[in-house]
Amino acid sequence: MDRETGRQLFHLALGIVAVLLLLHFGRGFMIALVFFTIIIGTLLMNIRLQGGRIAVISWFEERFERSDAFLPGWGSACYAAGVLILLTFLTDINAIAASIVVLALSDALSTIIGRKGRIRLPYNRNKTLEGSVAFFVSSLAAWYFVGPTAIPLAVVATIVESLPGLEDNLTIPIACTLFFLVMP
């Protein structure tokens, strides 16, 4: 398994765990958990940036982080920040769970399938039509939490995910948050 596939599967597993914890313990618990995870995570990033080495962190970094990351651990930090946006801005547990499904499942599948795709998007040569189709179809899994609302949610998230030059782990949660805040 290559690094990017491993990274996406790691994010997918994290997303599933996050949804299960959210449904079991509730929003308040999850906000505290993700908040303190980010705080401890940034402290570990700082230790790493100062040249320090923590065996467990290095193991994760070598397997699940992009080699061209903005900062060591940046991808995971953005992912956690994205989940924190959903948890703090949205109050409906189903809307939060649906958005985490889109972030975790669809982003992972679209990357894994999209990398094997052949038809490049005209406005973003780094993404493929196959990847966007995989993203849209897998986003419909959010139906389990929000019903037919999953269709417009999937459309919005698919468009945002396909845009160039932005960090998906942040733009997808922001798009989902705006969608649920604006939606009547």
Place this chain on the structure above:
Amino acid sequence: MDAITALALSINNPVLRMIDLLIDNDFFYAALIAALVLAGENRNEKRLEIFTILAVVLVAGVIIKGALAIPRPCTGESWCPTDYSFPSLHAVAAFTLMIAFLKKRTYPLYLLFALFVSFTRLNLGVHVFVDIAAALSIALVGYYAVDLAWRSTQLRMMRDIHGS
């Protein structure tokens, strides 16, 4: 009320209360933030970038406050601020400052400062924990977005200079 907010509220100390009120003062807090930027960063260009990011995230915070219009937990009390609760702008500024120093050796101090400022907001009773957590996410996203724009602007300017 959540457990973290209740815990922070339960701590009753007159010295802490004085510090809470001092940090609550906008002029004092703005001066403190400015002093911490100037003390922690020697490069003028980086200082300018941090102040720009702080300005942008605070404006974003004000817009979000107005748009979501979530009332403060102290609403109804005579001393309660008149604006909305979500997110905490004090925490937004503190967390933005913290992230700006992520690559520095002094980062743990800025992290402790941000956590302490957040604690004072809860201890004073003007915010709940979700306001603080949202402030962290806004600071992270805001810092990343403005830093990215700042870098690309600098790159464009350098290309223009070399081009001419």
